[in-house]
Amino acid sequence: xSTPWDDDFTPSTAxxxxxxxxxxxxxxxxGEAYDMLEQLSLxxxxxxxxxxxxxxxxxxEELDFALDTAGPDTxxxxxx
Numbered sequence: 001x002s003t004p005w006d007d008d009f010t011p012s013t014a015x016x017x018x019x020x021x022x023x024x025x026x027x028x029x030x031g032e033a034y035d036m037l038e039q040l041s042l043x044x045x046x047x048x049x050x051x052x053x054x055x056x057x058x059x060x061e062e063l064d065f066a067l068d069t070a071g072p073d074t075x076x077x078x079x080x
Contacts, residue, residue, distance in 0.1 A: 009069040011079060014054035015062045021049045023076045030079065031072025034063045 011019060021040060022033035040049060041056045050059065070079070 009066045011066070012054075012059075012062060014050050015059050015066070016080060017049045017051075018059050018063070019076050019079055021045060023080070028076060029072060030063070030066055030070060030074040030076065033076055034060075034067060034072070037063070 018037070018040065019030075019033050022036045025036060025039070027033045027036055037056060037060055040046060046056070050056070066074075066079070
């Protein structure tokens, strides 16, 4: 079964890796994962999570769109 945001928001690899990282760090919703972006940017995990081609700002823009499309209460497990 598809979700209402499937046609509008499909996470990139960097965004998906960020959502997985946030889930491992204790986030359960998209809003919580978004709030953790600053923590990720200050951590040593950035290269492992994003690789070398993506940036926190790119992921932030993508998750901004996801918040507008899917909403902050969307479970991370639904997006992964």
